[in-house]
Amino acid sequence: MNDLACPLPTEISAEKVEKLEERMLKEEQVDCPVTHKFGPGIYIREVFLPAGSYVVGHHHNYEHMNVMLTGRIKFFGSDNEWTELEAPQTFVSPAGRKVAFVFEDTIWQNIYSTDEKDPDKLEEELLTTSMTFQEAQKYNNLQLTYDHVEDFEDYYAFLKEFGLEHEKLKEISEDETDQVAFPYGDYQVQVKDSKIEGKGFFATANFKEGDVIAPAIVEQMRTPAARWINHSKTPNAYFVVDEQNNVFAVAARNISGYRGGIIGEEITVDYRQAMRLSAED
16 A cells, blocks of 8 residues: 555546536436444445546545555546556545546445544535535435325324324324444444435445345433334335344345445334334333
8 A cells, every 4th residue: 555645636626626526416316325334433435436437526624544455546646647546555635526536346435533423414524515406315315205294194093003193293203212322333324314204224336135134222221213214105115133132124126226426225113013023022
């Protein structure tokens, strides 16, 4: 590996990058799975960049450690300057945005020192998205064809079936006395605004049917998965219990994650299945 001097070219002007981003967002986006890794005092945001893709990164607000685990990339800078990097590489890069072409499948890690374990809060603090990207996200949300009205109606049918009241269930859900952050490890999920209800639980990488998505209850404490997974009439996940009575969310079908910079599918369950599972314990 090289030393920690930044090998990247001088950054292109923000105006040029945003114009390029606007053009690229009109093209078909590729799978770019993101994995959030947590350890004591450390956060690693790992992204997989497929060969043959052009990449425009979000603005990183602070200088930080970078590790290029695999691959080969050519970065574009000011004055038409190109710089090629081949893994393995480790260096500290300044704040800013990067533009690149990916020659070989690449795994790239941004590493930060922090005790925060909420990916959404971390992205708000560490990254700044352009107005162009924010508008593209809004447009993407408007194109969603999923009928969330049916989810809403089925949620109230579920409440009636189990003799529950919405306000009481909401109070239990928001009770923080039994909530904990995820244990240290790797997670391909994130809490974001939901079109179903408030906040929801979203995939940042692809899951196949039968994949374990995340722990929901660990040692009788609720993780963000149990707190934020919304109900759906046609869920894409379900809960299972292991021998230690820990509960995990599992994919009921294939679930898509990040494409380009757009967050993946919202992960949902049928609350009826969750209630029946709880009654069996």
